[in-house]
Amino acid sequence: MRVSAQREKVRFVSGGVECAAWHYPGANGACVIMGAGGAVTKEPGTDPFAERLNDAGFAVLAFDYRRLGESGGRPRQIVRIGEQLADWEAAITFAATLPGVAPDRIAIWGFSLSGGHVLRVAADDPRVAAAIAQTPLADGPDATRKAGRHQRPSAMLRFTGRGLLDALGGLLGRPPLLVPLAGEPGTVAMLTTPDGLDGDRALNPGNRYPDWQQVIAARSALRIPFYRPGRHAPRARCPLLVVVCDQDQTAPPGPAIRAAERAPRGELVRLPGGHYAPFLEAHEQAVEAELSFLRRHLIDRAAAEEPAADVTDSAPRRRGQG
Template sequence: MRVSAQREKVRFISDGTECVAWHYPGRNGACVVMGAGGAVTKEPGTDPFAGPFHEAGFSVLAFDYRRLGESGGRPRQVLRMGEQLADWRAAIRFAATLPEVDPERIAIWGFSLSGGHIFRAAAGEPRVAAAIAQMPLADGLNATPKAGRHQRPSAMLRFTGRGLLDAVGGLFGRPPLLVSLAGEPGTISMLTTPDGQDGDRALNPGNRYPDWPQVIAARSALRITLYRPSRHASRVRCPLLVVVCEQDQTAPPGPAIRAARRAPRGELVRLPGGHYAPFLDAHEQALDAELSFLRRHLLDRAEPEHRAAESAAPRTGRA
């Protein structure tokens, strides 16, 4: 795995809460703001792509949402969609202040749940010049019953009961009731799909990130099932790349494919494999497609503008 030694830890404020990010200073003036999947911290969730993006010359800002990783906020491991979208807005605004970054050439990148956020963040933030949604959870209501085929009914009932109990406890300020991000069918886990079992192997090989707690508040897992961000795809005006895997059982590709078609400047890349294939066997394919997209929409468009500015500038010196 390629992780730049040049990255530095930075902090920005979102709604009064401190968020922590890795900043990779780039060379070409463009910046990619990156968010990891649901309850995944910035290192396991972005390192495999942030490093190569930086090697290609891009600045990168890879951040932890509030309540996760090194960012502030309590209670921990609780995901609230409105808060995470506010963190996206704060991260984009902060990226625009970085000294080497052209504020007109900022892209956003998200995987899984964050990939779903990309539809809403890109639709609501005019500063975004390009967006990449990788294996996005585009429609929780579509994904949940399909994922439920890989869970035992008794375990599903226990999971729902734990989520409701946690939601009620949250109203009274009680600590979250946590569930595993992934587990075998029959366990009280958010993901029990076959490809959901690949998460640790894909994001945390050899326990490379031992400080990543692979748990989520049960109340948040229930919220995710009702999340339908792809409905905002038609409002995304910037170039939007949607990357899907044909055998994805965790975030089924159908809603994401339809979202790419509804987006005015949508592009679609289909890859073989399950939900975590871009971190495993399909990594090079995903990386090549995403770098090509970023170069076309953040770099190539800047060249004619640069040449036009040079030709319009007054010429000095002796003939």
């Protein structure tokens, strides 16, 4: 995979914390803000798609949430939904100030947990001109219930206990208790679904990103099972593309499909494969669908809305003509 020689490291402030991002300058006036899923950082979580979008002329702003990657914030490796939603709002504000970016042509892109955030932000922020939710976590209770089929009850109890202990330790100022992002059934890990184990192969082939810490604070898992961003889809007024994978066991496709159907301007693309298929065998299909969506709603729409040239000025006006 080629890494753009022209991308530059930038920073913006969210909640008093600096968030780090890659800015890929574009050529068509549109900008796509990208956030990775869960505790995934910007490079493994966005590079394969950011490069393709940028090659097509789009500016890209791919950022790390606070407490993760190169962004500030302590304690580390903690995922808080409210904070991450605030980071999206700050990223949109910052993107509008980037050179060559038209503030009315800003799109947002996220997958997994961030795909769920996209559903919420698209509903809440009128500045969003288009949104792409790729294999989104649209309904936490549904995903948690189905993921439980791939975990042993004793391990689920140990994981919950570790999360509660970590939350208590946080109140006392203790460092986070960390768990792996993925593991085999029976281990204490964030994901134990069969396709959840594809994460390292999909996002970090050949250990391309050795600095990515594939761990998360156990307390982070306590709120995600109650997160239901798909319920906000009917309020999204911008074009919304939802990309689902039919065999997804980590973010089951049903709630995401219903979110796309309920969104006033929703579009749905269904791909074969599991949760990480858009990074693996279905990558070309996902990229082409997303590029087509962005071109239609950010480029073609903008061209159609440009005022027609006034051709009467070059001709002599007759008396009585306005």
